[in-house]
Amino acid sequence: MVNSTLTYFILDTYIHVGTLRYLYFMLTAMLYIVIVTVNLLLVVVICMNRSLHEPMYLFLCSLFVNELVGSSGLFPFLLVQILSDIHTVSAPLCFLQIFCLYTYAHVQFCNLAVISYDRYLAICCPLQYNTRMTCNKAVIFIAVLWFYSCVKVLITLSLSIRLTFCGNILNSLYCHNYRVVKLACSDTEVNNIYGLFGVVLTILVPLLPILFSYMRILRVCFSGSKQTRQKAVSTCTPHLTSLLNFSFGCCFEIIQSRFDMTGVPRALRIFLSLYFLIIQPLLNPIMFGLQMSKIRNTCKRILCYKMLTSR
Template identity: 80%
Template sequence: MSNSTSETVSFFILGAYLNIGYLRYLYFMITAMLYIVIVVANTSLIVVICVNRSLHEPMYLFLCSLFVNELYGSTGLFPFLLVQILSDIHTVSAPLCFLQIFCLYTYGGVEFSNLAVMSYDRYLAICCPLQYNTRMTSHKALIFIILVWLYCFVKFLIPLSLNIRLTLCGNTINGLYCSNYLVVKLACSDTQVNNIYGVFATALSILVTVLPILFSYMRILRVCFSGSKQTRQKAVSTCTPHLVSLLNFSFGCSFEILQSRFDMSGVPCVLRIILSLYFLIIQPLMNPVMYGLQMSKLRNICKHVLCYKLLAGGRNTVTESCEI
Protein backbone atom coordinates (compact mmCIF):
# COMPACT_ATOMS: atom_id res chain seq x y z
CA MET A 1 0.00 0.00 0.00
CA SER A 2 1.38 3.36 -0.93
CA ASN A 3 1.98 5.95 1.74
CA SER A 4 -0.01 8.49 -0.28
CA THR A 5 -3.29 6.55 -0.18
CA SER A 6 -6.07 7.03 2.33
CA GLU A 7 -7.78 3.64 2.00
CA THR A 8 -8.88 1.58 4.98
CA VAL A 9 -5.80 -0.10 6.42
CA SER A 10 -6.30 -3.83 6.97
CA PHE A 11 -2.69 -4.63 7.87
CA PHE A 12 0.56 -2.94 8.88
CA ILE A 13 4.11 -3.54 7.68
CA LEU A 14 6.82 -3.58 10.35
CA GLY A 15 9.80 -1.83 8.80
CA ALA A 16 12.43 -2.35 11.51
CA TYR A 17 13.12 -6.01 10.77
CA LEU A 18 16.32 -6.75 8.87
CA ASN A 19 17.14 -9.55 6.47
CA ILE A 20 19.35 -11.64 8.79
CA GLY A 21 19.25 -14.97 6.94
CA TYR A 22 20.04 -18.02 9.04
CA LEU A 23 20.76 -15.82 12.08
CA ARG A 24 17.00 -15.68 12.55
CA TYR A 25 17.13 -19.14 14.12
CA LEU A 26 19.71 -17.98 16.66
CA TYR A 27 17.61 -14.91 17.51
CA PHE A 28 14.53 -17.12 17.73
CA MET A 29 16.23 -19.42 20.25
CA ILE A 30 17.48 -16.49 22.34
CA THR A 31 14.05 -14.84 22.35
CA ALA A 32 12.31 -18.12 23.18
CA MET A 33 14.72 -18.76 26.08
CA LEU A 34 14.12 -15.26 27.46
CA TYR A 35 10.36 -15.79 27.31
CA ILE A 36 10.62 -19.19 29.02
CA VAL A 37 12.76 -17.73 31.83
CA ILE A 38 10.30 -14.85 32.31
CA VAL A 39 7.28 -17.17 32.41
CA VAL A 40 8.90 -19.69 34.78
CA ALA A 41 10.35 -17.08 37.17
CA ASN A 42 7.22 -14.92 37.45
CA THR A 43 4.80 -17.86 37.56
CA SER A 44 6.84 -19.58 40.29
CA LEU A 45 6.72 -16.52 42.54
CA ILE A 46 3.00 -16.00 41.89
CA VAL A 47 2.31 -19.60 42.92
CA VAL A 48 4.53 -19.31 46.02
CA ILE A 49 2.74 -16.13 47.14
CA CYS A 50 -0.75 -17.52 46.46
CA VAL A 51 -0.16 -20.89 48.13
CA ASN A 52 1.57 -19.67 51.31
CA ARG A 53 -0.82 -17.88 53.65
CA SER A 54 2.06 -16.28 55.51
CA LEU A 55 2.68 -14.23 52.34
CA HIS A 56 -0.89 -12.94 52.14
CA GLU A 57 0.31 -9.53 53.31
CA PRO A 58 -0.07 -6.21 51.42
CA MET A 59 3.55 -6.05 50.28
CA TYR A 60 3.50 -9.54 48.77
CA LEU A 61 0.05 -9.02 47.24
CA PHE A 62 1.42 -5.97 45.42
CA LEU A 63 4.39 -8.06 44.29
CA CYS A 64 2.00 -10.73 43.01
CA SER A 65 0.17 -8.09 40.98
CA LEU A 66 3.53 -6.90 39.63
CA PHE A 67 4.53 -10.43 38.57
CA VAL A 68 1.14 -11.01 36.91
CA ASN A 69 1.66 -7.79 34.97
CA GLU A 70 5.11 -8.97 33.83
CA LEU A 71 3.49 -12.12 32.41
CA TYR A 72 0.77 -10.04 30.78
CA GLY A 73 3.20 -7.63 29.09
CA SER A 74 5.60 -10.37 28.02
CA THR A 75 2.77 -12.40 26.47
CA GLY A 76 1.75 -9.31 24.51
CA LEU A 77 5.25 -9.10 23.01
CA PHE A 78 7.23 -12.36 22.89
CA PRO A 79 4.90 -14.69 20.91
CA PHE A 80 4.53 -11.88 18.37
CA LEU A 81 8.31 -11.42 18.17
CA LEU A 82 8.89 -15.15 17.74
CA VAL A 83 6.48 -15.29 14.79
CA GLN A 84 7.99 -12.21 13.17
CA ILE A 85 11.58 -13.44 13.55
CA LEU A 86 10.81 -16.57 11.53
CA SER A 87 8.63 -14.78 8.96
CA ASP A 88 9.85 -13.57 5.59
CA ILE A 89 7.08 -10.96 5.34
CA HIS A 90 6.76 -8.81 8.45
CA THR A 91 3.10 -7.83 8.47
CA VAL A 92 0.42 -7.76 11.14
CA SER A 93 -3.34 -7.40 10.75
CA ALA A 94 -4.85 -4.14 11.96
CA PRO A 95 -7.00 -5.74 14.74
CA LEU A 96 -4.00 -7.68 16.08
CA CYS A 97 -1.87 -4.54 15.91
CA PHE A 98 -4.36 -2.51 17.94
CA LEU A 99 -4.70 -5.40 20.41
CA GLN A 100 -0.94 -5.44 20.90
CA ILE A 101 -0.91 -1.66 21.39
CA PHE A 102 -3.58 -2.04 24.08
CA CYS A 103 -1.67 -4.85 25.84
CA LEU A 104 1.71 -3.11 25.85
CA TYR A 105 0.41 0.30 26.91
CA THR A 106 -1.82 -1.07 29.65
CA TYR A 107 1.18 -3.13 30.80
CA GLY A 108 3.19 0.08 31.13
CA GLY A 109 0.34 1.85 32.92
CA VAL A 110 -0.21 -0.99 35.40
CA GLU A 111 3.55 -1.21 36.04
CA PHE A 112 3.86 2.47 36.95
CA SER A 113 0.62 2.54 38.94
CA ASN A 114 1.53 -0.62 40.83
CA LEU A 115 4.94 0.81 41.68
CA ALA A 116 3.24 4.02 42.87
CA VAL A 117 0.96 2.07 45.22
CA MET A 118 3.97 0.06 46.43
CA SER A 119 5.82 3.29 47.22
CA TYR A 120 2.86 4.40 49.36
CA ASP A 121 2.89 1.00 51.09
CA ARG A 122 6.61 1.39 51.83
CA TYR A 123 5.98 4.90 53.15
CA LEU A 124 3.41 3.56 55.63
CA ALA A 125 5.67 0.69 56.70
CA ILE A 126 8.66 2.98 57.39
CA CYS A 127 7.05 6.25 58.50
CA CYS A 128 3.98 4.87 60.31
CA PRO A 129 5.03 1.40 61.53
CA LEU A 130 2.64 1.36 64.52
CA GLN A 131 -0.36 2.25 62.34
CA TYR A 132 0.64 0.15 59.33
CA ASN A 133 -1.52 -2.90 60.12
CA THR A 134 -4.64 -0.75 60.38
CA ARG A 135 -3.96 1.66 57.50
CA MET A 136 -2.82 -1.01 55.01
CA THR A 137 -4.65 -4.30 55.37
CA SER A 138 -4.76 -7.18 52.89
CA HIS A 139 -8.34 -6.20 52.00
CA LYS A 140 -7.28 -2.61 51.23
CA ALA A 141 -4.31 -3.91 49.21
CA LEU A 142 -6.66 -6.00 47.04
CA ILE A 143 -8.88 -2.94 46.49
CA PHE A 144 -5.81 -0.91 45.44
CA ILE A 145 -4.77 -3.65 43.00
CA ILE A 146 -8.25 -3.87 41.43
CA LEU A 147 -8.39 -0.07 41.07
CA VAL A 148 -4.93 0.00 39.46
CA TRP A 149 -5.90 -2.53 36.79
CA LEU A 150 -9.32 -0.97 36.12
CA TYR A 151 -7.89 2.54 35.94
CA CYS A 152 -5.20 1.57 33.42
CA PHE A 153 -7.55 -0.49 31.23
CA VAL A 154 -10.22 2.21 31.10
CA LYS A 155 -7.69 5.00 30.62
CA PHE A 156 -6.24 3.44 27.49
CA LEU A 157 -9.54 2.26 25.99
CA ILE A 158 -10.31 5.91 25.18
CA PRO A 159 -7.21 6.71 23.02
CA LEU A 160 -7.44 3.28 21.41
CA SER A 161 -11.02 3.95 20.30
CA LEU A 162 -9.91 7.35 18.98
CA ASN A 163 -6.98 5.82 17.06
CA ILE A 164 -9.11 3.12 15.43
CA ARG A 165 -11.28 5.84 13.84
CA LEU A 166 -8.33 7.68 12.29
CA THR A 167 -7.92 7.77 8.53
CA LEU A 168 -4.41 6.53 7.75
CA CYS A 169 -2.34 7.48 4.72
CA GLY A 170 0.10 4.61 5.05
CA ASN A 171 0.62 1.28 6.72
CA THR A 172 4.37 1.06 7.36
CA ILE A 173 5.38 1.20 11.03
CA ASN A 174 9.07 1.73 11.61
CA GLY A 175 9.27 -0.58 14.61
CA LEU A 176 9.54 -4.17 15.79
CA TYR A 177 6.03 -4.14 17.23
CA CYS A 178 2.94 -1.96 17.04
CA SER A 179 3.25 1.41 18.76
CA ASN A 180 0.45 3.85 19.45
CA TYR A 181 2.50 6.92 18.53
CA LEU A 182 3.80 5.38 15.28
CA VAL A 183 0.24 4.53 14.19
CA VAL A 184 -0.96 8.08 14.95
CA LYS A 185 1.94 9.42 12.85
CA LEU A 186 0.41 7.65 9.83
CA ALA A 187 -2.86 9.59 10.18
CA CYS A 188 -3.90 12.05 7.49
CA SER A 189 -7.10 13.02 9.32
CA ASP A 190 -7.42 15.48 12.19
CA THR A 191 -5.66 14.23 15.34
CA GLN A 192 -6.49 17.22 17.55
CA VAL A 193 -8.78 15.20 19.83
CA ASN A 194 -6.09 12.52 20.18
CA ASN A 195 -3.49 15.15 21.08
CA ILE A 196 -5.77 16.81 23.64
CA TYR A 197 -6.53 13.50 25.32
CA GLY A 198 -2.80 12.66 25.20
CA VAL A 199 -2.02 15.81 27.20
CA PHE A 200 -4.85 15.04 29.63
CA ALA A 201 -3.72 11.42 30.07
CA THR A 202 -0.13 12.54 30.68
CA ALA A 203 -1.25 15.02 33.34
CA LEU A 204 -3.45 12.35 34.93
CA SER A 205 -0.56 9.87 34.97
CA ILE A 206 1.67 12.43 36.70
CA LEU A 207 -1.06 13.13 39.26
CA VAL A 208 -1.83 9.45 39.94
CA THR A 209 1.67 7.93 39.80
CA VAL A 210 4.52 10.43 39.89
CA LEU A 211 3.25 12.63 42.71
CA PRO A 212 2.51 9.73 45.12
CA ILE A 213 5.96 8.32 44.42
CA LEU A 214 7.66 11.67 45.06
CA PHE A 215 5.57 12.27 48.20
CA SER A 216 6.33 8.81 49.59
CA TYR A 217 10.08 8.98 49.02
CA MET A 218 10.36 12.54 50.34
CA ARG A 219 8.75 11.40 53.59
CA ILE A 220 10.90 8.27 53.70
CA LEU A 221 14.07 10.35 53.21
CA ARG A 222 13.00 12.73 55.97
CA VAL A 223 12.53 9.82 58.37
CA CYS A 224 15.89 8.33 57.34
CA PHE A 225 17.79 11.54 58.00
CA SER A 226 16.12 12.16 61.34
CA GLY A 227 15.78 8.56 62.49
CA SER A 228 18.10 6.00 63.99
CA LYS A 229 20.61 3.80 62.22
CA GLN A 230 18.19 0.86 62.48
CA THR A 231 15.47 2.89 60.76
CA ARG A 232 17.84 3.81 57.93
CA GLN A 233 18.87 0.19 57.47
CA LYS A 234 15.23 -0.91 57.35
CA ALA A 235 14.42 1.79 54.80
CA VAL A 236 17.35 0.83 52.58
CA SER A 237 16.59 -2.90 52.65
CA THR A 238 12.88 -2.32 52.07
CA CYS A 239 13.06 0.36 49.38
CA THR A 240 16.11 -0.71 47.35
CA PRO A 241 14.38 -3.30 45.09
CA HIS A 242 11.38 -1.02 44.58
CA LEU A 243 13.55 1.98 43.74
CA VAL A 244 15.75 -0.03 41.35
CA SER A 245 12.65 -1.41 39.61
CA LEU A 246 11.12 2.05 39.35
CA LEU A 247 14.27 3.68 37.93
CA ASN A 248 14.90 0.83 35.51
CA PHE A 249 11.38 0.97 34.10
CA SER A 250 11.49 4.79 33.89
CA PHE A 251 14.75 4.68 31.94
CA GLY A 252 13.38 1.96 29.66
CA CYS A 253 10.25 3.98 28.87
CA SER A 254 12.40 7.06 28.24
CA PHE A 255 14.46 5.07 25.73
CA GLU A 256 11.28 4.02 23.91
CA ILE A 257 9.96 7.61 23.83
CA LEU A 258 13.24 8.86 22.36
CA GLN A 259 13.26 5.99 19.87
CA SER A 260 9.75 6.64 18.56
CA ARG A 261 9.58 10.44 18.62
CA PHE A 262 13.02 11.58 17.47
CA ASP A 263 15.25 10.86 14.52
CA MET A 264 17.62 8.11 15.66
CA SER A 265 19.13 7.35 12.25
CA GLY A 266 22.58 8.22 13.57
CA VAL A 267 22.34 5.50 16.21
CA PRO A 268 23.42 1.95 15.18
CA CYS A 269 20.47 -0.26 14.24
CA VAL A 270 21.25 -2.91 16.86
CA LEU A 271 21.31 -0.28 19.62
CA ARG A 272 17.98 1.15 18.44
CA ILE A 273 16.44 -2.32 18.61
CA ILE A 274 17.80 -2.88 22.13
CA LEU A 275 16.48 0.50 23.31
CA SER A 276 13.00 -0.18 21.90
CA LEU A 277 12.78 -3.57 23.64
CA TYR A 278 14.56 -2.67 26.89
CA PHE A 279 11.56 -1.92 29.14
CA LEU A 280 9.62 -4.91 27.75
CA ILE A 281 12.39 -7.46 28.36
CA ILE A 282 14.63 -6.31 31.22
CA GLN A 283 11.83 -5.42 33.66
CA PRO A 284 10.07 -8.83 33.53
CA LEU A 285 13.46 -10.54 33.83
CA MET A 286 14.81 -8.37 36.63
CA ASN A 287 11.82 -8.04 38.98
CA PRO A 288 11.35 -11.70 39.99
CA VAL A 289 15.09 -12.20 40.45
CA MET A 290 15.59 -8.99 42.40
CA TYR A 291 12.56 -9.29 44.67
CA GLY A 292 13.06 -13.03 45.09
CA LEU A 293 16.61 -12.47 46.33
CA GLN A 294 16.05 -9.25 48.29
CA MET A 295 12.89 -10.13 50.23
CA SER A 296 14.19 -12.51 52.92
CA LYS A 297 10.79 -14.02 53.75
CA LEU A 298 9.99 -14.71 50.10
CA ARG A 299 13.51 -16.01 49.51
CA ASN A 300 13.36 -18.42 52.46
CA ILE A 301 9.98 -19.83 51.42
CA CYS A 302 11.23 -20.32 47.84
CA LYS A 303 14.26 -22.17 49.23
CA HIS A 304 12.02 -24.31 51.42
CA VAL A 305 9.73 -25.22 48.49
CA LEU A 306 12.71 -26.00 46.24
CA CYS A 307 14.43 -28.14 48.89
CA TYR A 308 11.16 -29.96 49.61
CA LYS A 309 10.73 -30.81 45.93
CA LEU A 310 14.35 -31.98 45.66
CA LEU A 311 14.02 -34.15 48.77
CA ALA A 312 10.68 -35.52 47.59
CA GLY A 313 12.20 -36.29 44.20
CA GLY A 314 15.12 -38.04 45.90
CA ARG A 315 12.79 -40.14 48.08
CA ASN A 316 10.72 -41.10 45.05
CA THR A 317 13.87 -42.16 43.21
CA VAL A 318 14.96 -44.30 46.17
CA THR A 319 11.50 -45.83 46.47
CA GLU A 320 11.39 -46.65 42.77
CA SER A 321 14.84 -48.24 42.91
CA CYS A 322 13.79 -50.33 45.92
CA GLU A 323 10.63 -51.47 44.15
CA ILE A 324 12.66 -52.48 41.11
Protein backbone atom coordinates in the same frame (compact mmCIF):
# COMPACT_ATOMS: atom_id res chain seq x y z
CA MET B 1 -14.22 -1.44 14.18
CA VAL B 2 -10.91 -1.25 12.37
CA ASN B 3 -11.07 0.89 9.24
CA SER B 4 -11.91 -1.43 6.35
CA THR B 5 -9.43 0.32 4.02
CA LEU B 6 -6.50 -0.80 6.18
CA THR B 7 -6.13 -4.49 6.99
CA TYR B 8 -2.47 -4.72 8.02
CA PHE B 9 0.65 -2.78 9.02
CA ILE B 10 4.24 -3.32 7.87
CA LEU B 11 7.06 -3.21 10.45
CA ASP B 12 10.24 -1.96 8.80
CA THR B 13 12.70 -1.93 11.73
CA TYR B 14 13.60 -5.61 11.59
CA ILE B 15 17.09 -6.62 10.47
CA HIS B 16 17.19 -9.42 7.90
CA VAL B 17 19.72 -11.90 9.31
CA GLY B 18 19.28 -14.86 6.97
CA THR B 19 19.91 -18.25 8.58
CA LEU B 20 20.79 -16.57 11.91
CA ARG B 21 17.06 -16.06 12.41
CA TYR B 22 16.83 -19.56 13.92
CA LEU B 23 19.50 -18.69 16.49
CA TYR B 24 17.71 -15.45 17.36
CA PHE B 25 14.43 -17.37 17.54
CA MET B 26 15.88 -19.87 20.02
CA LEU B 27 17.48 -17.15 22.17
CA THR B 28 14.26 -15.11 22.22
CA ALA B 29 12.17 -18.19 23.01
CA MET B 30 14.51 -19.14 25.88
CA LEU B 31 14.31 -15.59 27.24
CA TYR B 32 10.52 -15.70 27.10
CA ILE B 33 10.43 -19.08 28.86
CA VAL B 34 12.71 -17.78 31.64
CA ILE B 35 10.59 -14.65 32.17
CA VAL B 36 7.31 -16.61 32.24
CA THR B 37 8.70 -19.38 34.47
CA VAL B 38 10.26 -17.08 37.07
CA ASN B 39 7.32 -14.65 37.29
CA LEU B 40 4.73 -17.43 37.28
CA LEU B 41 6.65 -19.29 40.00
CA LEU B 42 6.63 -16.21 42.22
CA VAL B 43 2.90 -15.66 41.63
CA VAL B 44 2.19 -19.29 42.60
CA VAL B 45 4.44 -19.07 45.66
CA ILE B 46 2.67 -15.94 46.93
CA CYS B 47 -0.83 -17.26 46.19
CA MET B 48 -0.28 -20.73 47.68
CA ASN B 49 1.38 -19.66 50.95
CA ARG B 50 -0.83 -18.03 53.55
CA SER B 51 2.19 -16.57 55.33
CA LEU B 52 2.70 -14.36 52.26
CA HIS B 53 -0.89 -13.08 52.20
CA GLU B 54 0.17 -9.61 53.30
CA PRO B 55 -0.29 -6.27 51.48
CA MET B 56 3.33 -5.99 50.30
CA TYR B 57 3.31 -9.45 48.74
CA LEU B 58 -0.10 -8.89 47.16
CA PHE B 59 1.31 -5.78 45.45
CA LEU B 60 4.30 -7.84 44.28
CA CYS B 61 1.95 -10.54 42.98
CA SER B 62 0.17 -7.89 40.92
CA LEU B 63 3.56 -6.70 39.65
CA PHE B 64 4.59 -10.22 38.58
CA VAL B 65 1.22 -10.83 36.86
CA ASN B 66 1.72 -7.59 34.97
CA GLU B 67 5.16 -8.83 33.81
CA LEU B 68 3.41 -11.88 32.35
CA VAL B 69 0.91 -9.63 30.53
CA GLY B 70 3.62 -7.40 29.06
CA SER B 71 5.86 -10.31 28.04
CA SER B 72 2.97 -12.22 26.47
CA GLY B 73 1.99 -9.08 24.55
CA LEU B 74 5.49 -8.90 23.02
CA PHE B 75 7.33 -12.21 22.79
CA PRO B 76 4.90 -14.49 20.84
CA PHE B 77 4.49 -11.66 18.32
CA LEU B 78 8.28 -11.13 18.22
CA LEU B 79 8.96 -14.84 17.66
CA VAL B 80 6.62 -14.93 14.67
CA GLN B 81 8.26 -11.83 13.18
CA ILE B 82 11.77 -13.25 13.59
CA LEU B 83 10.86 -16.25 11.40
CA SER B 84 8.92 -14.16 8.88
CA ASP B 85 10.35 -12.77 5.65
CA ILE B 86 7.59 -10.17 5.34
CA HIS B 87 7.08 -8.34 8.62
CA THR B 88 3.36 -7.62 8.58
CA VAL B 89 0.73 -7.61 11.30
CA SER B 90 -3.03 -7.46 10.89
CA ALA B 91 -4.70 -4.28 12.11
CA PRO B 92 -6.82 -6.00 14.84
CA LEU B 93 -3.75 -7.84 16.16
CA CYS B 94 -1.76 -4.60 16.10
CA PHE B 95 -4.34 -2.80 18.24
CA LEU B 96 -4.52 -5.80 20.58
CA GLN B 97 -0.76 -5.59 21.07
CA ILE B 98 -1.01 -1.85 21.75
CA PHE B 99 -3.60 -2.60 24.43
CA CYS B 100 -1.39 -5.23 26.12
CA LEU B 101 1.83 -3.20 26.04
CA TYR B 102 0.27 0.13 27.04
CA THR B 103 -1.69 -1.53 29.86
CA TYR B 104 1.55 -3.15 31.02
CA ALA B 105 3.31 0.24 31.13
CA HIS B 106 0.46 1.98 32.97
CA VAL B 107 -0.01 -0.80 35.52
CA GLN B 108 3.76 -0.93 36.11
CA PHE B 109 3.95 2.76 37.05
CA CYS B 110 0.80 2.65 39.19
CA ASN B 111 1.88 -0.56 40.91
CA LEU B 112 5.27 0.93 41.78
CA ALA B 113 3.49 4.03 43.13
CA VAL B 114 1.30 1.91 45.42
CA ILE B 115 4.35 -0.05 46.61
CA SER B 116 6.12 3.23 47.47
CA TYR B 117 3.10 4.26 49.58
CA ASP B 118 3.13 0.86 51.29
CA ARG B 119 6.83 1.28 52.10
CA TYR B 120 6.14 4.75 53.50
CA LEU B 121 3.55 3.32 55.90
CA ALA B 122 5.85 0.46 56.93
CA ILE B 123 8.81 2.76 57.66
CA CYS B 124 7.16 5.96 58.87
CA CYS B 125 4.07 4.53 60.61
CA PRO B 126 5.08 1.02 61.74
CA LEU B 127 2.67 0.94 64.71
CA GLN B 128 -0.34 1.89 62.57
CA TYR B 129 0.70 -0.14 59.51
CA ASN B 130 -1.55 -3.15 60.18
CA THR B 131 -4.60 -0.92 60.52
CA ARG B 132 -3.83 1.55 57.72
CA MET B 133 -2.82 -1.07 55.15
CA THR B 134 -4.86 -4.25 55.37
CA CYS B 135 -5.17 -7.05 52.80
CA ASN B 136 -8.66 -5.83 51.85
CA LYS B 137 -7.31 -2.32 51.21
CA ALA B 138 -4.44 -3.78 49.19
CA VAL B 139 -6.88 -5.72 46.99
CA ILE B 140 -8.92 -2.53 46.45
CA PHE B 141 -5.74 -0.63 45.47
CA ILE B 142 -4.81 -3.37 42.99
CA ALA B 143 -8.31 -3.52 41.48
CA VAL B 144 -8.44 0.28 41.07
CA LEU B 145 -5.01 0.57 39.43
CA TRP B 146 -5.79 -2.22 36.94
CA PHE B 147 -9.23 -0.77 36.15
CA TYR B 148 -7.82 2.75 35.77
CA SER B 149 -5.05 1.56 33.44
CA CYS B 150 -7.32 -0.59 31.27
CA VAL B 151 -9.95 2.16 30.85
CA LYS B 152 -7.32 4.75 30.00
CA VAL B 153 -5.77 2.52 27.33
CA LEU B 154 -9.18 1.56 25.92
CA ILE B 155 -10.01 5.25 25.42
CA THR B 156 -6.67 5.72 23.64
CA LEU B 157 -7.42 2.76 21.35
CA SER B 158 -10.99 3.87 20.60
CA LEU B 159 -9.64 7.21 19.38
CA SER B 160 -7.02 5.54 17.17
CA ILE B 161 -9.27 2.87 15.64
CA ARG B 162 -11.69 5.49 14.25
CA LEU B 163 -8.95 7.15 12.16
CA THR B 164 -8.53 6.88 8.39
CA PHE B 165 -4.97 5.87 7.47
CA CYS B 166 -2.99 6.95 4.42
CA GLY B 167 -0.07 4.60 5.04
CA ASN B 168 0.70 1.34 6.77
CA ILE B 169 4.47 1.31 7.37
CA LEU B 170 5.47 1.49 11.03
CA ASN B 171 9.07 2.34 11.88
CA SER B 172 9.00 0.01 14.85
CA LEU B 173 9.55 -3.57 16.06
CA TYR B 174 6.03 -3.75 17.44
CA CYS B 175 2.81 -1.77 17.28
CA HIS B 176 3.05 1.64 18.92
CA ASN B 177 0.01 3.90 19.19
CA TYR B 178 1.91 7.15 18.56
CA ARG B 179 3.39 5.77 15.33
CA VAL B 180 -0.01 4.43 14.24
CA VAL B 181 -1.62 7.85 14.75
CA LYS B 182 1.17 9.47 12.70
CA LEU B 183 0.00 7.40 9.70
CA ALA B 184 -3.50 8.92 9.81
CA CYS B 185 -4.67 11.36 7.15
CA SER B 186 -7.85 12.27 9.07
CA ASP B 187 -8.04 14.82 11.87
CA THR B 188 -5.94 13.69 14.86
CA GLU B 189 -6.42 16.75 17.08
CA VAL B 190 -8.48 14.81 19.62
CA ASN B 191 -5.86 12.03 19.67
CA ASN B 192 -3.06 14.55 20.22
CA ILE B 193 -4.89 16.37 23.01
CA TYR B 194 -5.86 13.16 24.80
CA GLY B 195 -2.37 11.75 24.17
CA LEU B 196 -0.77 14.74 25.89
CA PHE B 197 -3.35 14.60 28.67
CA GLY B 198 -2.76 10.86 28.98
CA VAL B 199 1.02 11.24 29.28
CA VAL B 200 0.54 13.80 32.06
CA LEU B 201 -1.86 11.47 33.87
CA THR B 202 0.40 8.46 33.36
CA ILE B 203 3.37 10.27 34.87
CA LEU B 204 1.71 12.63 37.35
CA VAL B 205 -0.75 10.26 39.03
CA PRO B 206 1.94 7.70 40.06
CA LEU B 207 4.63 10.36 40.60
CA LEU B 208 2.75 12.25 43.33
CA PRO B 209 2.49 9.32 45.80
CA ILE B 210 6.08 8.29 44.96
CA LEU B 211 7.46 11.78 45.74
CA PHE B 212 5.29 12.10 48.83
CA SER B 213 6.36 8.68 50.13
CA TYR B 214 10.08 9.18 49.60
CA MET B 215 10.09 12.71 51.02
CA ARG B 216 8.60 11.32 54.23
CA ILE B 217 10.93 8.32 54.21
CA LEU B 218 14.00 10.56 53.77
CA ARG B 219 12.85 12.78 56.61
CA VAL B 220 12.57 9.76 58.89
CA CYS B 221 15.99 8.50 57.75
CA PHE B 222 17.73 11.81 58.51
CA SER B 223 16.08 12.16 61.91
CA GLY B 224 16.14 8.48 62.88
CA SER B 225 18.73 6.08 64.21
CA LYS B 226 21.30 4.15 62.18
CA GLN B 227 19.14 1.03 62.45
CA THR B 228 16.17 2.94 61.00
CA ARG B 229 18.27 4.18 58.09
CA GLN B 230 19.55 0.65 57.36
CA LYS B 231 16.00 -0.73 57.42
CA ALA B 232 14.78 2.02 55.07
CA VAL B 233 17.65 1.45 52.63
CA SER B 234 17.17 -2.35 52.53
CA THR B 235 13.40 -1.95 52.14
CA CYS B 236 13.44 0.75 49.47
CA THR B 237 16.45 -0.32 47.34
CA PRO B 238 14.55 -2.94 45.24
CA HIS B 239 11.69 -0.53 44.64
CA LEU B 240 13.91 2.40 43.66
CA THR B 241 16.02 0.20 41.37
CA SER B 242 12.91 -1.11 39.62
CA LEU B 243 11.38 2.38 39.35
CA LEU B 244 14.52 4.00 37.89
CA ASN B 245 15.15 1.13 35.48
CA PHE B 246 11.59 1.22 34.14
CA SER B 247 11.59 5.02 33.91
CA PHE B 248 14.82 5.05 31.90
CA GLY B 249 13.49 2.31 29.60
CA CYS B 250 10.28 4.27 28.94
CA CYS B 251 12.29 7.44 28.30
CA PHE B 252 14.37 5.60 25.69
CA GLU B 253 11.22 4.49 23.87
CA ILE B 254 9.49 7.91 24.08
CA ILE B 255 12.59 9.67 22.70
CA GLN B 256 12.83 7.15 19.84
CA SER B 257 9.18 7.52 18.86
CA ARG B 258 9.17 11.32 18.85
CA PHE B 259 12.60 12.26 17.50
CA ASP B 260 14.59 11.37 14.40
CA MET B 261 16.97 8.56 15.39
CA THR B 262 18.24 7.60 11.93
CA GLY B 263 21.79 8.54 12.98
CA VAL B 264 21.73 5.90 15.73
CA PRO B 265 22.77 2.33 14.72
CA ARG B 266 19.74 0.15 14.08
CA ALA B 267 20.91 -2.57 16.50
CA LEU B 268 21.10 0.02 19.31
CA ARG B 269 17.65 1.37 18.43
CA ILE B 270 16.23 -2.16 18.60
CA PHE B 271 17.81 -2.75 22.01
CA LEU B 272 16.55 0.55 23.42
CA SER B 273 13.01 -0.02 22.14
CA LEU B 274 12.88 -3.44 23.82
CA TYR B 275 14.69 -2.43 27.02
CA PHE B 276 11.68 -1.72 29.25
CA LEU B 277 9.81 -4.77 27.91
CA ILE B 278 12.64 -7.27 28.50
CA ILE B 279 14.90 -6.02 31.31
CA GLN B 280 12.08 -5.08 33.70
CA PRO B 281 10.42 -8.56 33.74
CA LEU B 282 13.87 -10.05 34.42
CA LEU B 283 14.92 -7.47 37.02
CA ASN B 284 11.78 -7.42 39.19
CA PRO B 285 11.84 -11.13 40.17
CA ILE B 286 15.52 -10.75 41.12
CA MET B 287 15.13 -7.47 43.02
CA PHE B 288 11.88 -8.32 44.79
CA GLY B 289 11.64 -12.11 44.73
CA LEU B 290 15.18 -12.97 45.76
CA GLN B 291 15.75 -9.88 47.92
CA MET B 292 12.75 -10.54 50.16
CA SER B 293 13.71 -13.15 52.74
CA LYS B 294 10.16 -14.51 53.13
CA ILE B 295 9.81 -15.27 49.41
CA ARG B 296 13.37 -16.58 49.18
CA ASN B 297 12.92 -18.93 52.15
CA THR B 298 9.54 -20.14 50.87
CA CYS B 299 11.07 -20.97 47.47
CA LYS B 300 13.89 -22.87 49.21
CA ARG B 301 11.40 -24.90 51.27
CA ILE B 302 9.39 -25.78 48.15
CA LEU B 303 12.51 -26.84 46.23
CA CYS B 304 13.82 -28.89 49.17
CA TYR B 305 10.41 -30.57 49.58
CA LYS B 306 10.28 -31.48 45.88
CA MET B 307 13.83 -32.86 45.98
CA LEU B 308 13.01 -35.03 49.02
CA THR B 309 9.74 -36.34 47.58
CA SER B 310 11.36 -37.18 44.23
CA ARG B 311 13.88 -39.53 45.85
